[in-house]
Amino acid sequence: MKEKIWLSSPHMGGNELKYIHQAFDENWVAPLGPNVNGFEQDLQAFLGAEVKVSALSAGTAALHLALIECGVQAGDEVLCQTMTFSASANPIVYQGATPVFIDSEKSTWNLSPFFLEEAIKDRISKGKKPKAVIAVSLYGMPFQVEEVLSICQKYNIPLIEDAAEALGSTYKGKACGTFGKFGVLSFNGNKIITTSGGGALVCHSQEEKDKAVFLSTQARDEAPHYQHSHIGYNYRMSNITAGIGRGQMEVLPDRINARRKMHAFYTELFKDIRGIQLLTEPNEDYFSNHWLSVIHIDEQLVGFDREVLRLAFLEDNIETRPLWKPMHLQPVFSGTPYYGEQVAETLFNNGLCLPSGSNLTEADRQRIVKVFRKVLRKL
Numbered sequence: 226m227k228e229k230i231w232l233s234s235p236h237m238g239g240n241e242l243k244y245i246h247q248a249f250d251e252n253w254v255a256p257l258g259p260n261v262n263g264f265e266q267d268l269q270a271f272l273g274a275e276v277k278v279s280a281l282s283a284g285t286a287a288l289h290l291a292l293i294e295c296g297v298q299a300g301d302e303v304l305c306q307t308m309t310f311s312a313s314a315n316p317i318v319y320q321g322a323t324p325v326f327i328d329s330e331k332s333t334w335n336l337s338p339f340f341l342e343e344a345i346k347d348r349i350s351k352g353k354k355p356k357a358v359i360a361v362s363l364y365g366m367p368f369q370v371e372e373v374l375s376i377c378q379k380y381n382i383p384l385i386e387d388a389a390e391a392l393g394s395t396y397k398g399k400a401c402g403t404f405g406k407f408g409v410l411s412f413n414g415n416k417i418i419t420t421s422g423g424g425a426l427v428c429h430s431q432e433e434k435d436k437a438v439f440l441s442t443q444a445r446d447e448a449p450h451y452q453h454s455h456i457g458y459n460y461r462m463s464n465i466t467a468g469i470g471r472g473q474m475e476v477l478p479d480r481i482n483a484r485r486k487m488h489a490f491y492t493e494l495f496k497d498i499r500g501i502q503l504l505t506e507p508n509e510d511y512f513s514n515h516w517l518s519v520i521h522i523d524e525q526l527v528g529f530d531r532e533v534l535r536l537a538f539l540e541d542n543i544e545t546r547p548l549w550k551p552m553h554l555q556p557v558f559s560g561t562p563y564y565g566e567q568v569a570e571t572l573f574n575n576g577l578c579l580p581s582g583s584n585l586t587e588a589d590r591q592r593i594v595k596v597f598r599k600v601l602r603k604l
């Protein structure tokens with residue numbers, strides 16, 4: 226069996242262990258400590274725009290706290306991009322609120338501003354103004370930031386930006402994760418940098434950050450004993466995992482370059498193939514970290530479908546994966562309101578995520594080329 230080529234696997238930089246050793250030497254083995262503070266500062270310096278970052282146990286935890294800070298409560302409605310990972314939508318339900326799903330548009334494959342506004346108007350006419358909007362920068366591609374923001378502003382609804390896949394992406398030179406009222410980052414094992422598991426909430430004031438830290442450490446009031454006036458959570462990042470994060474931040478620019486190199490490789494591979502569309506920045510306002518390189522296959526034009534290609538790669542021990550299955554098609558969300566046509570559904574039916582890791586070698590790329598050429602030859 227050939228060695229497995231992964232879609233996206235962890236890629237350590239080298240200094241992660243140094244920070245972990247420091248934590249052990251100082252006995253900071255806890256959900257706080259110098260690495261947590263240091264990692265937060267590294268992220269703030271990287272994101273710019275005077276943000277305040279709170280390091281948490283997961284991106285999902287960050288989404289949950291963002292909803293709480295936006296005042297989302299039981300019975301409320303929250304609008305959410307339908308094509309995404311379930312973690313974007315689950316925290317809405319944690320709060321007892323109802324998700325309302327919105328289709329994608331064709332240029333970024335992310336939240337459709339048209340259907341966003343349709344949904345807002347319709348929900349208001351039905352008597353309930355949405356409490357928040359969740360827009361996702363999938364696969365690293367920024368959503369239509371200006372259009373989405375201006376609709377949120379027009380109706381005065383806070384935007385939560387799920388930038389879990391988009392650390393290092395920018396729109397008009399400004400970092401993804403900094404556009405919404407809150408931004409969400411993830412450092413799970415398959416993301417562009419990893420802490421093995423972890424996330425962060427990007428805030429725009431010290432007060433919002435303090436509240437996130439308070440809620441993520443069991444909401445302890447100031448008192449010598451344990452005193453609580455709020456329901457709290459155990460969501461803070463540990464000083465050990467933050468040590469991995471500090472090491473990873475040192476190599477983040479290299480990781481972005483390497484992922485973009487993979488995207489350039491696929492651009493070249495598919496350039497003469499009619500019917501294979503690689504998700505690419507629509508214009509120079511967009512800069513994607515290209516966390517994953519993803520394609521849409523038009524079976525009529527290419528003569529094979531997504532599954533043929535996926536199985537051919539699998540046979541060579543190369544991992545690929547269909548795109549995120551839209552939330553409104555998930556059994557767990559059946560019956561929830563949905564606004565759109567079939568853009569997300571079509572992308573799901575015909576789309577494939579390709580190996581995109583920053584640690585892939587020239588030999589790996591040659592194997593990918595070989596399998597792809599073999600599929601073409603069989604036609």
Ligand SMILES: *Cc1c(COP(=O)(O)O)cnc(C)c1O
Binds near residue numbers: 285309310387422
């Ligand atoms: C990974 C991911 C999350 C969740 O982050 P975790 O750190 O795994 O909890 C949320 N949204 C999207 C789009 C993701 O890809």
